[in-house]
Amino acid sequence: MSITVNLPSVLAAHAGGVRSLQASGRTLGDAVADVAARYPALGPRLRDKDGNPYPFVVFYVNDEDVRFRGGFAAPVRDGDEVTVIPAIAGG
Amino acid sequence: MTSTTTPISSPASLSARPLRCRNCGAEHAAAPVSICEQCLGPLDPRYEPGRRLPDRKAIAARAPSLWRYREWLPFDGDPVLSLDTGFTPLVEAPALARRLGVARAWVKNDTVSHPSLSFKDRVVAVAVNAAAAFGLDTIGCASTGNLANAVAAHAARAGLKAWIFIPENLEMPKVIATTVYAPRMVRVRGTYDDVNRLCAQLADRFGWGIVNVNLRGYYGEGSKTVAYEIMEQLGWRLPTAVVAPMAGGSLVTKLRKGFGEFQDAGLVHGVLPRLYGAQPSGCAPIVRLVERGGTRIEPEVPDTICRSLAIGNPADGPFAARALLESGGWAAAVSDAELVQAIRFLAEDSGVFAETAGGVTAAAALALARAGRLRPDDEVVLCITGHGLKTVEAVGGALPQAPLIGPRLQEVAALVQPV
Numbered sequence: 001m002s003i004t005v006n007l008p009s010v011l012a013a014h015a016g017g018v019r020s021l022q023a024s025g026r027t028l029g030d031a032v033a034d035v036a037a038r039y040p041a042l043g044p045r046l047r048d049k050d051g052n053p054y055p056f057v058v059f060y061v062n063d064e065d066v067r068f069r070g071g072f073a074a075p076v077r078d079g080d081e082v083t084v085i086p087a088i089a090g091g
Numbered sequence: 092m093t094s095t096t097t098p099i100s101s102p103a104s105l106s107a108r109p110l111r112c113r114n115c116g117a118e119h120a121a122a123p124v125s126i127c128e129q130c131l132g133p134l135d136p137r138y139e140p141g142r143r144l145p146d147r148k149a150i151a152a153r154a155p156s157l158w159r160y161r162e163w164l165p166f167d168g169d170p171v172l173s174l175d176t177g178f179t180p181l182v183e184a185p186a187l188a189r190r191l192g193v194a195r196a197w198v199k200n201d202t203v204s205h206p207s208l209s210f211k212d213r214v215v216a217v218a219v220n221a222a223a224a225f226g227l228d229t230i231g232c233a234s235t236g237n238l239a240n241a242v243a244a245h246a247a248r249a250g251l252k253a254w255i256f257i258p259e260n261l262e263m264p265k266v267i268a269t270t271v272y273a274p275r276m277v278r279v280r281g282t283y284d285d286v287n288r289l290c291a292q293l294a295d296r297f298g299w300g301i302v303n304v305n306l307r308g309y310y311g312e313g314s315k316t317v318a319y320e321i322m323e324q325l326g327w328r329l330p331t332a333v334v335a336p337m338a339g340g341s342l343v344t345k346l347r348k349g350f351g352e353f354q355d356a357g358l359v360h361g362v363l364p365r366l367y368g369a370q371p372s373g374c375a376p377i378v379r380l381v382e383r384g385g386t387r388i389e390p391e392v393p394d395t396i397c398r399s400l401a402i403g404n405p406a407d408g409p410f411a412a413r414a415l416l417e418s419g420g421w422a423a424a425v426s427d428a429e430l431v432q433a434i435r436f437l438a439e440d441s442g443v444f445a446e447t448a449g450g451v452t453a454a455a456a457l458a459l460a461r462a463g464r465l466r467p468d469d470e471v472v473l474c475i476t477g478h479g480l481k482t483v484e485a486v487g488g489a490l491p492q493a494p495l496i497g498p499r500l501q502e503v504a505a506l507v508q509p510v
Contacts, residue, residue, distance in 0.1 A: 009295050010128045045131060055387050055409055056114065057131050060288065065404065067390050085291045086126040087406035 003031050003076050006083045007042075014041040023082070028059060029072030031082060046084065047072075056087040104168040107224040110134040110308055113410075123225050123300050125307040133406070134308040136165035144356050147327055157213055157316040163352055164217060164316075165309050171223050172249045173216035177316050179204055181324035181472070184441035187453075191460040193469040197330070198441045199321055202449070202478040207244040207268065209237035209446075209477035210317065210342075215245045217313035218302035227300040228252060233290035234303075235283050235338065235399045236265030237446075237477050242302060243272035254299060256286050261398060264481045282393060284404045303339075314342050318349025321472055322359050329354075330364045332420070332465055334456045335474040336448040337368040337377050338402045340411030342474070347414040364472075365420035367464070368411060369455030371395035371447075374403055375424035380412045382422070396427045396485050397447035399477060421464050425454035433457065434479060434486045444479035450486075452476075 005021045012019040021039075025031035029051070036043030047053055052072070059066045060083045066074045076082065110119040114132025125134050144162050145153075153159035157177025158170050180200045188196035201210035215238070222230050231254035232242045239255045246253035253274035257266070258281060269276055279286045287304075294305040302310045322329060329350065335343050343366050353359050370378045373395030376388050388408040393401035405411070415422055425433070430450035437453040438444050445453065452473055459465050479486065496502040 008126070008291070010124075010126050010131065013128065045129075054131065056133065056406065058288075058404070063285070063288075065284070065390055067404075068392075083288075083292075085288055086131045087404070 002078055004081045005031065005035055006081065008084060008086060010086065011042060011045055011084060014045060015039045026075060027072060028061060028066055028074045028076055028082065031076055032059075032072065058085050058087050059083070060085065105171055105220065105224045106167045107221050107309060108136040108138060108165040108167065111137045121224075123221070123227065123298075123305045125305050136308055136312060138163070138165070147323075147358060150323065150358075157216060157313065157320075160316055160319045163312075163319065163349075165312050166220060166224065170216075170220045172219045173212075173245050176205055176212045176216040178320055181321060182441055182443060184443075186440040187437070187473075188471075190436065190440060191456055191465055191471065192467060193332075193460065193465050193471050194467065195470045197321075197325075197470075197472045198437070198443050199317060199472055199474045200443050201317070201474070201476045202443055202445060206248070207237070207240040208481065209241065210314070210474070211237045211241035211477075212245070213316050214238075214310045214313035215241040215302055218300070218306045218310035219245045219249055219251070221306050221309035222251065222300040222302075223249070225300065227298075229254065229297075230300045230302055230306075231255060231290070231293070232302050232304075233257075233283065233286040235401060236261050236269075236481065237399055238303065239269040239276070240265060240481075243269045243274040243276075246274060247272040254293075254301075256290055256293075258283050258286055258398075262482050262484065264483065268481065283398075283402055284390070287402075287404070311341050311345055314345035315349030315352065317342070317474060318346045319353060322350070322353050327359055329359050329361050330470045330472045331362070332365045332367060332469050332471045333474065334367045334369060334452055334459065334471065336400055336452045336476055337370050337411055337422070338400045338405065338448075340368075340377050340405040340407035342476075343368050344407055344410045344414045346474075347418055363418060366415050366418040367420045367455065367459055368415050368422040369452045370422070370424050371397040371400055371430060371451050372424040372426050373397075374401045375422075376403060377405055377408045377411050378422040378424040380408060381415055397430060397451050399446065399448045399482075400451060421459065423455040423458045423462075425451055425458055429454040429458075431486055431489050435489065437473075437475070438479070443475055445475045446477040446479050446482040447485050448477055449473075449475040449479070 023031040107121040112127035115130040155178040204212040229252040255276040294301040374393035391403040433454035434450035
């Protein structure tokens with residue numbers, strides 16, 4: 001199973017400058033854990049010490065905010081694209 | 092990073108302040124960056140604690156713009172662009188005070204903000220100077236309309252290029268009042284939150300100065316000037332309560348910061364005002380966080396005619412909820428019907444014609460008064476942030492049609508007769 005994880009440049013700096021990673025897992029949480037295991041500097045920036053997402057880091061699966069799909073429990077499938085975006089203000 | 096931005100020379104007299112993470116406290120050099128590289132928290136400008144601050148007399152002698160408070164804005168040196176924005180009227184409205192059952196009421200009237208008729212002129216005036224300080228020649232934004240108007244106008248007068256991204260269903264007056272300045276404007280299929288996410292990726296990719304993304308730390312400071320002006324215009328004192336609209340949630344946090352900064356500087360004395368936030372019930376994630384308690388926003392899919400507050404995923408939401416509660420205030424959500432009614436009574440009571448967000452603010456003030464949260468001895472300021480001509484279709488259908496007559500005296504006389 002291969003899921004693409006797109007990182008903002010501020011996080012790519014902690015993954016050897018790579019902005020797009022491949023990950024595996026049945027849920028978003030699995031995929032994040034897989035990335036965290038392979039890039040130890042990235043892990044604590046993607047989730048807190050309890051394994052939960054930070055309030056100011058938003059994950060999208062195929063353009064959909066995962067908070068509408070169960071957060072880290074959201075299922076992911078082969079070919080899905082996960083995008084990590086620091087939360088930003090509006091206007 | 093691919094960049095299409097051609098740096099222009101930075102004005103020698105202007106530099107942006109360095110930054111600090113609001114979440115983890117990590118310090119960052121001044122840069123068009125709004126995200127902490129350590130924890131991804133938001134960055135705020137750092138000010139020199141021992142800097143020389145003006146007194147009331149020195150401030151009062153300065154030109155009537157938001158730059159009269161420049162020591163509390165995130166630059167060293169003199170601003171170079173948008174020097175005439177700010178210092179909008181504070182309008183006392185006795186009829187509104189009677190309606191709310193409070194001692195006195197004022198409208199902070201940013202419907203006449205220069206140049207684009209909303210309080211977004213304040214934040215963009217600051218952001219465009221940040222762009223100048225960083226030598227950027229392109230600014231941009233994700234917008235629900237007012238910010239698009241402001242970015243397009245300020246960019247045009249500064250000679251900067253502008254890329255503006257809006258949801259596809261914005262009110263036509265807001266689209267026209269952007270397009271007329273000839274920016275590159277793009278309509279995006281989806282909600283504002285979709286547009287905002289796209290712009291986060293664009294700022295990362297193209298290196299533009301997207302005012303509410305990578306210039307956000309500087310941009311947001313412009314909102315504090317609403318609080319500064321209220322205090323000065325009240326005769327250097329504090330109101331007891333302030334009601335303000337909430338979209339991304341930044342404004343109420345900056346009001347709290349602004350009132351506190353003038354108290355810290357000894358420019359005003361007394362108790363800081365209770366802050367109340369207003370949202371339409373069709374998109375009220377911050378109100379619901381206040382009511383529910385906790386620290387996490389539950390995002391919503393907006394369903395309201397108040398498109399300027401239709402942000403279902405407000406990044407400053409937790410900070411906004413905390414600011415309201417720490418001030419002793421609260422939040423209220425109102426229906427679309429209530430906001431339309433409130434646009435009318437606000438106009439009748441104060442002479443100020445507000446857009447839908449102003450209707451939300453006025454309706455929320457009335458709801459808070461009826462719930463006993465505004466008190467008979469309160470001195471209340473309503474922050475009315477955008478002009479009613481931007482959203483005329485919201486209220487047009489609710490207004491009576493004028494009688495049509497021939498140009499004859501007796502036809503007018505018939506109308507004048509008591510019924």
